[in-house]
Structure formats: C-alpha cells, structure tokens
Amino acid sequence: MNFEYRSCQFIEGGFTLWPNNKATPCCLSIYDSFMNSSQLTVHPESFPLGAWQKWREKTREKLRGGYVPSECRRCPLLQKGTWGKMPNEPFFSTINIINSTICNIRCNFCYLTKEFKAPDYRFDSHLGMFRDMAAKGLIGSGSVIFWGGGEPALHPNLREMYALFREAGCRQHFDTNATIYMDFLQEDLAAGLTMLSCSLMTPDPGTYHAVMGRDLGPQTWANAAKYAASGGDIRAKFLMLPENEGQEESFVLACKERGIQIANVDLEIYQGVSAASLMAHRLAKFCHYAAVYGLDVLHGNGVAYAGQNFLETYREAQQKNRDRILREYKERCRRWSLSLSVVGQASEALANQAFLLGLGSDLVPLVDMRCLSVKRNMGWSAKPYAFFSEHFFYFTEQRYMSLDFEAIFAERLVLRFFAHPWSGIIKIDINGKNSMMVNLYSPNNRLVEVDLMTQVCTYRERSF
Numbered sequence: 001m002n003f004e005y006r007s008c009q010f011i012e013g014g015f016t017l018w019p020n021n022k023a024t025p026c027c028l029s030i031y032d033s034f035m036n037s038s039q040l041t042v043h044p045e046s047f048p049l050g051a052w053q054k055w056r057e058k059t060r061e062k063l064r065g066g067y068v069p070s071e072c073r074r075c076p077l078l079q080k081g082t083w084g085k086m087p088n089e090p091f092f093s094t095i096n097i098i099n100s101t102i103c104n105i106r107c108n109f110c111y112l113t114k115e116f117k118a119p120d121y122r123f124d125s126h127l128g129m130f131r132d133m134a135a136k137g138l139i140g141s142g143s144v145i146f147w148g149g150g151e152p153a154l155h156p157n158l159r160e161m162y163a164l165f166r167e168a169g170c171r172q173h174f175d176t177n178a179t180i181y182m183d184f185l186q187e188d189l190a191a192g193l194t195m196l197s198c199s200l201m202t203p204d205p206g207t208y209h210a211v212m213g214r215d216l217g218p219q220t221w222a223n224a225a226k227y228a229a230s231g232g233d234i235r236a237k238f239l240m241l242p243e244n245e246g247q248e249e250s251f252v253l254a255c256k257e258r259g260i261q262i263a264n265v266d267l268e269i270y271q272g273v274s275a276a277s278l279m280a281h282r283l284a285k286f287c288h289y290a291a292v293y294g295l296d297v298l299h300g301n302g303v304a305y306a307g308q309n310f311l312e313t314y315r316e317a318q319q320k321n322r323d324r325i326l327r328e329y330k331e332r333c334r335r336w337s338l339s340l341s342v343v344g345q346a347s348e349a350l351a352n353q354a355f356l357l358g359l360g361s362d363l364v365p366l367v368d369m370r371c372l373s374v375k376r377n378m379g380w381s382a383k384p385y386a387f388f389s390e391h392f393f394y395f396t397e398q399r400y401m402s403l404d405f406e407a408i409f410a411e412r413l414v415l416r417f418f419a420h421p422w423s424g425i426i427k428i429d430i431n432g433k434n435s436m437m438v439n440l441y442s443p444n445n446r447l448v449e450v451d452l453m454t455q456v457c458t459y460r461e462r463s464f
C-alpha cells in the first residue's frame, strides 16, 4: 500500500561509493551515526545487494513510522511524498561516485585542504561491480551517476567507468574544477547525456590564486568555454566567498562571454552561514545581473541548507532589489495579469500535471514565487522543493483549476514549467485579452520556457 512519508531519493534509490570501498546512502553526513550505522563495505567485483535491501527496507519502515534520523532532519532533500518505484525504474536511480581524496588544487575553504589528514585510500577499480549491476538491471536508463570531488577527472578508472555507464544507458553528471579538459565528454554533452558543473568561482586570476592556491584560473575558464561550445548543460559555479565579494556582475559577464548559459550560485555552508544578510544581498544581486545578461540561475544545496532564517532574509533582499528596479525602470515595466489552468492531456501523456517553476524577465528576476501576488488559487498547491533549484513551485494535477496572479515585470515575461511524461496541456490567459495553449508533455524531463511576448516555447534539457 502506498502512503505518504518523509524520505529522499538516496534512501529510496541511491548509494554513494567512497574510495575506501564503503557505500553509504548519500554523500552528506558521512561521519554521523546514521551514515556509520548504514555503511557497507563493497567488493570491487560485487555489490552487497542483500544487505543493502535489508537496510533500505528497515529505514523505510522507520520513516513510515514517523522516525527521521537526526542527520536527515535539516536536509532539504528530505520530502514528504508517496515514495515508490516507477515501472522499469532501476533499483539504483542515483549513484554518487566520490573521489574524496585527490585534487590538483587546494581551495582554501575545502575539507581536503582544511581537514583531510590521511588521503591514503586505495582506489579499487569498481568496473567489475558496476558491470555486474548493469547485467542484473540494477542500473540502467533511469539511473543518474554523479561524479564528485576531489576532482573526478583524476579518478584512475574514469574513462572505462564512464563508457560502462554510458553503455548501460545512465546519464552522468560531473562536479569538476575544470582544470583538466575531459575531451571524451564533448559529444555526450551535445547529446544531453552528460552535464557538467564547473567550479569557476571568480573571473579574476589574482582572486583565483588567492582562493585555489594555483594559477589555473584562465585555463579553467578556457576549458569551461570549450565545454559550453557543445551547447549542452554546462553550469558555472559561483560559491560566495569573502574573496569574490563584489565580483557578481563580472562573473556573470565572464560566463556570458564564454557562452555559458547557466550559473550555479551557492553558499559555503560547512562553517555555518555567517553574515547571512550580506550573503542574502549578494545572492539577490547575483540573480539580478543574471536576469539582465540573460543567464539562468540555479541555487546550490547550500542555499536550501542555510535554513529558514536565511531564506527569509534572501526573500526580503530579492523584494527590495525588485522594488528598486521597478522604481528605476518604471517605463520599461508593466503589470501582467495571468491565469493558468490545465485543460487537457496529450494522448501519449500519463497524466495532466503542471509544475510552474518560475517566471522572470530581463531586468526583473523572480526566483522565489512567494513574491507573487496571487489573486485566486483554485486547486494549485504551492510547495518548497529542494530538488528543483528554484526551491518553490506551484503544482496541480486537476483540470480546469485556475491560478490567477498579477506581477510587475518587464515587457518580455517568460514562464518556466517542468515538462515530463506526466505533464498536461495548459492554457495561459494573458491580461484578459488573449490566451495560448502549451502542451507540457515531454518523454523525458525538461524545462519549457514560454515567452509571453512572442508566444514561443523553448524546450531545454535539464538534469533534475
């Protein structure tokens, strides 16, 4: 029987592989008791599936009973939902491969630089184990492999493991410092099979040296530009550090000049969020420049982890920024009055859902939809959801239920929806004058952006 309880994608379908042959559910809280109690040793040739299944079932049972391990309580990935596998979903849908010991730079905020005392783990090749998993159907086309740091480009078996996952139909996602160009990714980036988040941090070589301890800044930007030339899903990571304060605009511009369309902005959370107000204002400023220069902004998990107080301060900073822009650019802004409702379902679609993830325009970003003035809401729920970087979205699966709101934006307003196999056909009434229909159905997970001025829909690949 399916019923709602709090859980996460790692407990339900993931595992994290560490270089010391340990597996844990996720890559967070590795040193805490929940993770320690659930750590398993893997064999390079085979995964201890029976023991893992037992652990998963036991944990689910506890979660269904309302118990949540203390390490998970603050985690933004913990969500209430009806958990269960989709038909044909592999046993492992999310795998982190963590090379937590090797890196070629020394960022001054990194645990590798600060804490890691004994990076002497031996890297086993896990090719045999993953081959076995693929043969048994435990991983496959519904699985996403996250390669994380240290620096994944230095993983001794990277090419072979990459090829194995590719052949098994898995999508792959890299968190890289972009100092080493991985040429074998280029075609798959173009095909949307792989995506990269490049830690670029600063456009200024001097700041790069001060933070990363090496003179590799220009090289990382050149590599990121090569990746971006594929047209694939490339994200430039900007971690807000004391050293790059005031570089929000130049960072966004540097991305723009190199053809990078997505910026991933985050907080360094491991030392706690000090100066929350400063950080919130920097974040709001970053989003503003991104809107002005036409870059998409994602928020890293650090923003969600920072807690409710930080998010409140951030929302206020956004609102202030928005008010200031509206005052300064009055003549370029107008009031929009919109009504959204699901009116049908494409024949191939599995349901008629709609997820409104965000809306914005050049000039006026709106990353948090709680700033919207909702006039009437019939049957749409408003949810925070950490898995989408937007953090907050409106959702419905009922037909003819309308969400009516007003907002002031520039002339060119774009609505952003999540498009997937369960999406329906949505009708958008614009300013009570005209309307447009958009089929949100997509066989795979994508973003669809609806430009209300030109009435053109743009579909974009996006990993979630």
Ligand code: SF4
Pocket (backbone or CB within 6 Å): 007, 008, 009, 010, 011, 025, 026, 027, 028, 029, 071, 072, 075, 076, 077, 078
């Ligand atoms: S809820 Fe968070 S901390 Fe707990 S297992 Fe899931 S991802 Fe890890």
Ligand code: SF4
Pocket (backbone or CB within 6 Å): 103, 104, 105, 106, 107, 110, 111, 112, 113, 149, 150, 151, 176, 177, 199
């Ligand atoms: S690139 Fe990543 S893993 Fe390497 S030192 Fe910097 S933060 Fe740490």
